[in-house]
Amino acid sequence: MAILPDKNPHCLIVGAGIAGLATAISLAQRNIRVTIVEKRDNFLEEGAGIQLGPNATRCLSQLGVTTYLRENIIAPNSLILSNLKSGDIVNKLPLGRVIRDKFSSPYWLIKRKHLHLALLEQAKTLNLISLNMSCRLIDYQEHSNGYAVLCGNNQKQQDEFSVHAIIGADGVYSDFRAKTLPRKKPRFSGFIAWRGTIEKRDIPKAFQKRQVQLAFGNGCHFVGYPVQSGELYNCVLVTKNRLKNYQQEGMISSDQLLDKIGRIAPNFKSLISCCPKWTGWPLYAHLNLSLKDFEAFNAQTLIGDAAHPVLPFLAQGAALSLEDAVVLGASIDQQNEEDLPAKAFFTSAFRSYEQKRLARWKQVAKAAKNNHIPYHLYWPFSEVRDLILSLQPSYNLLKKYDWLYGFKAEEEA
Ligand SMILES: Cc1cc2nc3c(=O)[nH]c(=O)nc-3n(C[C@H](O)[C@H](O)[C@H](O)COP(=O)(O)OP(=O)(O)OC[C@H]3O[C@@H](n4cnc5c(N)ncnc54)[C@H](O)[C@@H]3O)c2cc1C
Structure with a gap:
């Protein structure tokens, strides 16, 4: 366990997304007081x-979640x-048991909102965490003992207080x-x-399995x-966009989406048609810190997407955020210098955390990008891919993910 600075160490986290909440829990579990500011006024839909x-x-x-x-x-x-065009199955990887x-931990599917609510529930049990909704970090000044921060949502409702450290968890933007x-975008x-x-009543039978x-x-x-x-059935369809800079999120119908991707197999066409509205998310990445x-x-x-926005082609953005929280906790635990002022304590723990994380962020970002x-x-290259995939024993395919799923954030010391 860490030797904590004698005066109550206090940290500000900007953003109560998956990364912010998970890290608040990790710090509070180590007796560190955390104030979170979140610009949204609710977490209704996620x-x-x-x-x-x-x-x-x-x-x-x-994290006890x-x-x-x-x-x-x-x-x-x-x-x-599968092949989206022919509908042929090219391989089947075992998940479940x-x-x-294999990895001593399960593979789960969840609604984002439920993951977020679970993190909030656990955060609520920890007295050292205070969450301020409709609140942003407006400004801050560094001083020898930490940071004087100004937070609030408008001119009238502003609060000034002092913290020893600040963690940015406010997402990709x-x-x-x-x-x-400022130069890193x-x-x-x-x-x-x-x-x-897709609502349950509309999900085609072939897709009603735990797959x-x-x-x-x-x-x-x-x-x-x-x-x-x-x-509910969750659908994501990733398409290429020739525009260099795409910032508008738009909503389109299934017919409009099907027009974009050309001819596909009937089973996937009917699945996609069952989802009436599709919201477009431009994918930003390549921060390269x-x-x-x-x-x-x-x-x-x-921490989180603020540090390492990755393409979702390995389904790892939130996973990396959770790893950040656990590794940051482990870095705090490693601090064993006595009588260190709180600001120096966090400075040392944060540099150790970044050193431990950077290679992992890069490895996951590269693997996700390469998947496209x-x-x-x-x-004809798609035929070659399908042939190679179909010839491999599924266990061999799963083995390629040992480095990813076998990672033990708590052992990063
Ligand atoms: C299509 C798609 C599919 C995905 N699928 C997966 C998956 O299957 N598995 C997986 O692990 N990951 C997945 N991801 C990635 C994952 O969603 C993100 O990596 C993850 O949500 C990042 O969490 P975060 O807390 O860093 O950021 P966010 O979730 O963006 O949270 C940031 C928070 O900060 C708040 N905020 C922003 N600015 C301010 C401010 N100035 N002041 C105060 N608060 C602020 C925001 O309101 C928000 O609550 C997917 C992403 C996409 C786009």
Whole structure:
């Protein structure tokens, strides 16, 4: 356990998304007081589904969050790899018990909102966390003992207080990162993720199983899986967009989406047609932070998408955020210098956290980015991909993910 500075250490977290809440829990579990500011006024709807691989579920267990998730998770039996155009299944990877036994932690599917609510439930049990909704970090001044921060939502409701450290957890378009590293901006990847959900009564029978579908198309791919005890089916279709800079999120119908991707197999066409509205999310990534970027940070750092926006082609953005929370906790535990002032204590813990995380962020970002190549191949290369995939024993395919799912954030010391 860490030797904490004698005066109550106090940390500000900007953003109460998955990264912010998970890290608040991790710090409060180590007797650190945390104030979170969140610009939104509610957490009513939170996108659609999220896949949590064993590396993520292991972190949730470390953070004591799993008890609040149980009712809302689905443990899928398999991942079905298909060709979107022909509908042919090219391989089937076992998930369920196989993956749980292999990595000592399960693979879960969940609604984003339920993951978020579970993190909030656990945060509420920890007295050291205070969450301020409709509140932003307006300004801050660094001083020798920490930071004087000004937070609030308008001219009238502003609050000034002092903290020893600040963590930016305000997502891919982070204001905090823009203030601290103005030259580091994520770039548009050229991909749009179209997201939608299908109500249980409309889900075609063939897709009512506990399976994750990954279907490779021509210049696109589809991911689908059930969430919320099978009450909803979560769909994501990723397409390429030629625009260099795409910032508008738009909503389109299934017919408009089908027009964009050309001819596909009847089973996938009817599935996509069952989802009436699709919301477009331009995918931003490629931030490429280096340790040098953090050198002048003192007791400030970045976590979650604010630090490492990754393409969702490995389903790992939230997982990395959960890993950040656990590794930051482990870095706090390692601080054993006596009589260290709180600001110096956090400065040392944060540099150690960044050192431990950077290689992992880069490895996951690269693997996720590279996935678009096999996923989006055109004929005849798509035939070669399907043949290679179909010839491999599924266990061998799963083995390729050992480095990803076998990662133990709590052991990063
Ligand atoms: C199509 C798609 C599918 C995905 N699927 C998966 C998946 O299956 N598995 C997975 O692990 N990941 C997945 N991800 C990635 C995952 O959703 C993100 O990586 C994750 O949500 C990042 O969490 P975060 O807390 O860093 O950021 P966010 O969730 O964006 O949270 C940031 C928070 O900060 C708040 N905020 C912003 N600015 C301010 C400010 N100035 N002041 C105060 N508060 C502020 C926001 O309101 C928000 O609450 C997917 C992403 C996409 C786009």
